[in-house]
Amino acid sequence: MQHSIERESGLPPFRQFPFPHYTAYSEGWGLYAEVIASELGCYSKPENYFENLASQQFRAARLVVDTGFHYKHWGRDQVVAFLHEHSTFTDFDINSETDRYAAVPAQALSYMVGQLKFMELRKRAQDQLGERFDLRSFHDEMLNGGALPLDVLDMRTDSWIARVKAGAL
Numbered sequence: 001m002q003h004s005i006e007r008e009s010g011l012p013p014f015r016q017f018p019f020p021h022y023t024a025y026s027e028g029w030g031l032y033a034e035v036i037a038s039e040l041g042c043y044s045k046p047e048n049y050f051e052n053l054a055s056q057q058f059r060a061a062r063l064v065v066d067t068g069f070h071y072k073h074w075g076r077d078q079v080v081a082f083l084h085e086h087s088t089f090t091d092f093d094i095n096s097e098t099d100r101y102a103a104v105p106a107q108a109l110s111y112m113v114g115q116l117k118f119m120e121l122r123k124r125a126q127d128q129l130g131e132r133f134d135l136r137s138f139h140d141e142m143l144n145g146g147a148l149p150l151d152v153l154d155m156r157t158d159s160w161i162a163r164v165k166a167g168a169l
Helices: 002-008 023-039 046-070 076-086 091-103 107-132 135-144 150-165
Strands: none
Touching: 023 046, 023 107, 023 150, 046 076, 046 091, 046 107, 076 091, 091 107, 107 135, 107 150, 135 150
16 A cells, blocks of 8 residues: 555655665555554454564564674574574574565664664654544555655654644644
8 A cells, every 4th residue: 555655645756666765665655554553453263363473573683683694793594593483483484584585684674673663653643632633644644745754754753743733634
């Protein structure tokens, strides 16, 4: 949905296909969307929610792996062993993810930083707008500008909050 909105937004073509330049935004939105799914009750069966929890567990393990590879200089075998011990994923997935995080430093970190930024911005908007906060309008604002560096998204959100407070929206 996020990428469809970018393509239909009227943004210049170079802004409609930003990947991989703003990974924290793009993938952060994806992780944030999983939070929304939970809030909306999309996990109607316990096994669906279990898959979500297993994915969260794996993402936490990826943060450790990313740091292990690129800061602590872990070897591949150490990473594979860690993922076996701390996830429910298959050997194929573990090997694939091991190679992925070896090749792209800070990828796991950027996903999580993006998710946390979206959650922070939402809380800020809720706190400042109170009853005037509208979740759909907030999401529209987050997506309608296309993928952005997080500091620019932060400023855009503050501007949106000010416009809502002033009654301009």
